[in-house]
Amino acid sequence: MTMGLADLIGATLLVLGCAFYGAGTVGLLRFPDVYNRLHALTKADNQGLLLVCAGLAVLSGSWGVTALLAVIWLLGLTAAAVSAHLIARHARHGPDPGVSAEEP
Amino acid sequence: MTEVVHPLPIVVVLVSLLAGLAIAALGERRQRLRTVLNLTAAVLKLGLVLWIALLVMDGVVPVFRFPLVPGFDLLLRADSLSILFASLSAVLWLVTTVYAIAYMEHYDNRARFFGFFSICVTATMGIAMAGNLLTFFVFYELLTLATWPLVVHTGSRAALRAGRTYLRFTLGGSALFLVGLIWLYALAGTQDFIAGGSLGLLELDAHASLRAIFVLIAIGMGVKAALVPLHAWLPTAMVAPAPVSALLHAVAVVKAGAFGLVRLVADVFGGGLTAELGLGLALAIAASFTIVYGSVLALGQSDLKRRLAYSTVSQVSYIALGIAIGGPIATVGGMVHLVHQGVMKITMFFCAGTFATLLGVTRIDELDGLARRLPWSAAAFSVAALGMIGLPPMAGFVSKWYLGAGAVAVGQTWVVAVLVASTLLNAAYFLPLVSRMWLRPAPDRWPGGSQPSAWVTAGMVVPALVTAGLTIAFGVLAGSTLSPLDWAIAIAREYVP
Amino acid sequence: MTIGVLVDVLLALSLVGLSLQVVTGRALFRDLVLFILFGLLIALSWARLGAPDVALAEAAIGAGLTGALMLMAYRRLAAGGAADVSPARRRPLLALPVAALAGILVAIIGLSAQGVERVPDAAGTLVLQELSATGLGNPITGVLLVFRGLDTMLEMAVLLVALLGAWAVLGAAHPGRLHQVDRETPLVSALLTTVAPVTLLIATHLLLVGTDAPGGAFQAGAVLTGCGVLLVLTGTVRPRAAAGLLTKLLAIAGLAAFALIGVSALALGRAPMTLPGMWAVYLIETAMMLSIALTMTLLFARSRALGPEQR
Amino acid sequence: MTTEALTLLVFAPLAGALVMVVAPRRAAAPIAVLSLLTLPPALVPLTRAVRAGELVQLPLAGFAAPLGIVWRVDALAVTMLLLSVAVVLLVSLHALASFPPERESGQRFWPLWLILVSSLHALFLSADLFNLYVTLELVTLAGVALIAVRGEPAAMRAAMRYLLLGLMASLFYLLATALLYGQTGTLDLYLVGERLEAGGLTAIAVALMATGLLLKAAIVPLHVWLPAAHGKAPGPVSAVLSALVVKAALYILIRLWFWGGGGQAGEHAALLLGVLGALAILYASAAAIAQRRLKMLVAYSTLAQLGYVMLLFPLASAGAYRAVVFHVVAHGIAKAAMFLAAANLLRALGSERLQRLAGAGSRHGLDVLAFALAGVSIMGLPPSGGFVAKWLLLAAAWQERGWAWVVVISVGSLLAAVYVFRVVSLAFAQPLREPERAASAGEEQGRAQLTSVAALLLAALAIVLGLASAPLIALIDQGLPPGMLR
């Protein structure tokens, strides 16, 4: 049960990533309105994903995996950005009447 | 008697079936072609039945077999008893067809009417030729299905109600019949009709089961034979057109039930076994009760057709009575009454229909002086009525004589009392009609009616005269060869050697 | 593996909790979102159970497509002014015992089935033994295309029936306009220019590796559907009222290819559904992928055909 | 020959559907006719082989069970295929007129119709539990789509209910399939039958599967979806749903029970199934009597008639098996005729209220006749197929000393008489008022006649079946379940 240096670095990165995720969630739960939550969540989660990917890349020690992780992170970045943008617009222009029907 | 595989029995059945289908398919407008088809089929059928009769007289029994369900064939078998019933219906169908063509002149949906009319006769022929109980059942049900449209033909509320009642009784009865049949099949396998009774040959020990089976099947047949208390459908069915009533009462339905009882007692259980199980006496008592009770009810009717209907209830049970008493003489009496009651009752219904159509007369108190207006019909009616009462030399007398003598011969003298009572009651409800017709003065105005063309009138009167003639002839010529009586005696020899 | 079990317990509890919420909830939209999350967790469960093929399919179809389809349907109802807050009508008298019984029954039989010893010559084991003869490396693809091709072919028929059925009930209604996303927004155009090509790439990848590794026509088709849906939602392609020949041909391509090759085996004197070689596998998989993608996109867009935007 | 025949039965209608999707409209009718007309010749070698005592087997793709899927054809399968082809051909004749292939309605209808036929055949051929699941789903989905094909609101509601319950039923079935696979390591029904051992687990698996199948077969009390689904569907669809689709689920149940080891669930389970059947007969007949709409009445009648099939499980004798299979055929044909006739009357009268039928007997004689003839078979009156079935069933029940079943069967047929004659009586009644019928164009007239002819042909077949029962019974006897003595 020994841990090499690479493992140590990888694990640390991973733990840090998780911490960012945790922060994002706290933001989602605690922040006062939808824009604040959005901001906190996406930022933190992207950071978290980056750190997790980096950590895993180190742990795996394989270039192929690292490349794939990079692609995933980049795509995740785009997806998160677009989603956050769209949700924000939706929130600002007012929910469409159909959807809002469920609101109390 | 040798059995020969022969297509004749099925051909006889199919003739009227095909005629019926063709008539229905022709449609409403092709009236002349329909009439031709009707009459051709009827004549053809009569010819075919005579042909079979000739074969049978030569000692040949034509048989047609066809697998229906596992273990059971559709068996058509023309023995002497079949011929008795088949020739009755062939003759009466021809006559009734003529009458019906005239009578139905102003009715709607005649193609449908004559279609089912023919199918009805198909069923009757099948019943006559049936060689085992299942075949009998098949045609018995077909008869129900084919007569129902005739009963409800007018589509009025009353007709539909009568149709419902009719179905309630017949289908209920046939459900019991079927259960009895299944039971019998499980107990004894296939039972073809054999003179003297097929079950007797097996020497089964299951008396209780046999009794139950007999009761179940007898109920099924008793419904159509209108045994009290299964008779209630018959009077309500009087709403049907007159030819239908004539057919129902004289040839088809009621007679099919009675014929079935004959087959059940004589060909399945056999006289010996029936008596041994105590079923003969039970059936005789039921029949006797029906005879008396039907007559009493008839007495209370003021409507002509209803009185005739109750009279039928009473008269048809003579057949069951004869067969139930057993012994050669009573058996002859029962079987010959099959024919005799047919010709007499059909005459009366023809006439009743004629009265209603031409003069609007439907009630008994409207009959006064009718003989002056319609002498021929009145004469035919009177002959049939006197025959029913049992006045010699009419056909009815022969039947009653053989029944009485047969009962005495086997020691059942109480039956004579029933016969006497019945005769008195017959007289009580028929004689006033005859006397009203001939002795009372005619009213100024008849209740209604129409003035149809001469050939229509003739088409209604002549058939009644023919059957009235037969009533006399069967009585007067009872002793000659080939009379119904002679034929019945020949049959009885097969059954009670 | 105690941590592993802990993960499993967490997942399992969340699954149960989510399903309970979905069933008893009062606001439909919220329950819909929960359902989507349920799909995500199921996909994680597949990963935990060691079934990456299924996890792939679940991620693409079960969680992604189904959720999106439900959301679209919800939108359509909402657009029609359907009252959303239709709380579950409670008839627990009837339903509770039935449900409890069903659950308990399943649990009992499942647990007791766990105790049943695995039959040594179970079909699944045979699949692994016989796989080398097929030239395929992925046993699941082997089952889907070679050993039990009929199932897969009929499954394509199910998809076609769903499409034909949807067309039939669509009636004469004109396809609606779905897009609302402004393509002029830089982010959306970025999405289109990056994600759409990548989906094509991944779909091709999944299709090709499917013979030997997790992946295959269904997963690839689902990914491609994602691309199609993206195009529909951004208004890059528009619903059309009538299907052209190409649309129809593509819709039946998977089923037709499978059936045709399956039947033509007869001509070679082999049993029907025998595939003549690896080329047939690739051909059928490609055709199936295209059919799946088109069918699902059309079902999503609720239209008979799609075409480029007309100005 | 048999390999080609089997392939044709499934692939010909499927190919027809596929070609029709892409072909021009003009070609639709010939494609439909062509793909359907290949079916009867395909049955010839199969029937011949089975009559010769052969068990026709076709391992698909050359992989035998348990690895692959095997098509197996025994006498039962051939019987179902014969029924299916007969009904499908005659009902298609009706559909050619009621859904003209070259019109919009026909374009929607026919591909689904042909896929339904294909999947039914695949179902009857299959001996693989999971393949049966796929075919069942296919049948259900195609059936649902066909119910809703006209876009009528009531039909769509009925279709929706059918779909939801059908999907749930499939899940029950699938669950049980998983369990059986876990226990036996095979999905092949026959191998499952060999490997399955009696026990609690087996009993529960069978119970689950039976629940799913009974739900699909609409056995009371799991019937809630059927009356509306069959009652609101277009005529040809109702006909095939009642004649074939519900039977398909029962077919699987019978296969499972007598071939797939399901009988190990025990006598009590069998009795329970029988009781459900009795309940179905009595309840649904009474419900049919209470209906005010023609097609709903016919739909409830289907529910009642399905009950008779369930009596096979407690009786479990060769006689009962023969009776029930014959009943399935007889009822299929008669009910298809009845639904077609009802649909024709409904269209002609413009209303399916029973009261509107008054006097229909003289104006729509052919349809009323078809209805009545089919009714004869439904009531079990001679000389019809229904009678032979009833006779066989009564005889079997009597032989097994099942007096209660005898009573149920008898009462059931009397109740059937009540609802059938209710309709026929009305047709004979005097019309309430003279109908105002717009004179229809020549072509429409021709179509209407074709629909009536289709109904009448089926009804005539229902009667003829009673007279020509021997060959069919011989065929059925050829394939008695293992362990049943003739």
Next chain:
Amino acid sequence: MTGIVLGVAVVFLLLNLLAGLWRIGAGPTAADRMLAVLLFGSTTVAVLLIMAEWQGDGALRTVALLFVMLATIVTLAFVGTPSDRERP
């Protein structure tokens, strides 16, 4: 040792994810709920990637890739507007 870290990370992320559920329940707007979906999406991706390493199953990375790609679609489907009302 690394295995334990990976496992703990998965557990932590899952708990994280469950905590996000609260936002779905609380809302208050539909957008808030979609945000939770966003959280779930990105967390699931991370969980899958870690699991891939943990269980040594590279295929799970492909699953993660798929999730990333399809995440947007759900969002796109969500942001419907009244303009998609179908013509009568």
Next chain:
Amino acid sequence: MTSTTVYLLAASAVFGIGVYGLIVADHILRKLLALNMMGSAVFVFILTVAGVTPEGPDPLAQALVLTGIVIAVAATAFALALMVRMFQETGLTSLQGHDGDD
């Protein structure tokens, strides 16, 4: 307690809950949600009950699940199309009540 047992119990519970939802729910969409969850539960059940081979879960069971998932999504898509059309025609999103078409 092994992983498979955990998932099996969860699947059982979800199946039961799904049955409940299917019967009780009023809105068709919610019924479909319940149905889909039931489906997932059944798929998990299949995989756990089929047992494992040395190379992971039974490959046949995995293939069955894959087929099942596709069928489920197809059926769901069709059901949704039907629901939307039904809603447009009748304004109803529920199946409760009488088939009122008098």
